Amino acid sequence: MKVREIGIKEMHCADPSTNLSEIASMMKRHNVGVIPVCEGKKLLGVLTDRDLVIGSMAADMNPKECLAREFMTANPITVTPDTDMEEAAKLMGQEQIRRLPVVEAGELVGMISLADISIALHNNNLVAETLRRISSPAHAVVA
Numbered sequence: 001m002k003v004r005e006i007g008i009k010e011m012h013c014a015d016p017s018t019n020l021s022e023i024a025s026m027m028k029r030h031n032v033g034v035i036p037v038c039e040g041k042k043l044l045g046v047l048t049d050r051d052l053v054i055g056s057m058a059a060d061m062n063p064k065e066c067l068a069r070e071f072m073t074a075n076p077i078t079v080t081p082d083t084d085m086e087e088a089a090k091l092m093g094q095e096q097i098r099r100l101p102v103v104e105a106g107e108l109v110g111m112i113s114l115a116d117i118s119i120a121l122h123n124n125n126l127v128a129e130t131l132r133r134i135s136s137p138a139h140a141v142v143a
Helices: 020-030 049-057 085-095 114-121 124-135
Strands: 034-039 042-048 099-104 107-113
Touching: 020 034, 020 049, 034 107, 042 049, 042 099, 085 099, 085 114, 085 124, 107 114
Parallel strands: 042 107
Antiparallel strands: 034 042, 099 107
């Protein structure tokens, strides 16, 4: 099964100069945990709810003064609409991410999540393995 077969979710993008407070409002309004950062339809990066908390708030920075371009994950891992769902799930596990932007011909066309894959594939073993890999502790340096 291909990514395009599960119905790619509509995206709400932020401009690189959008402040983090506005992005948090977008997340709340659209009930999402990630906002792509784009110029037109070109994907530049992504910002997750975790990025907002860890990046600015935990550093005691004012989110109204912080811009998306400063805190986004640039050049995020992506898939195409023709990517196999199993491949997308393995990529999520390998990279420890729960959502993947879907890009076609250089333009953002949507987003898929581990939940989307779980519902579409009905493959409990693949989903469980992907979630286990995503949830495994990363070897991060703690300051």
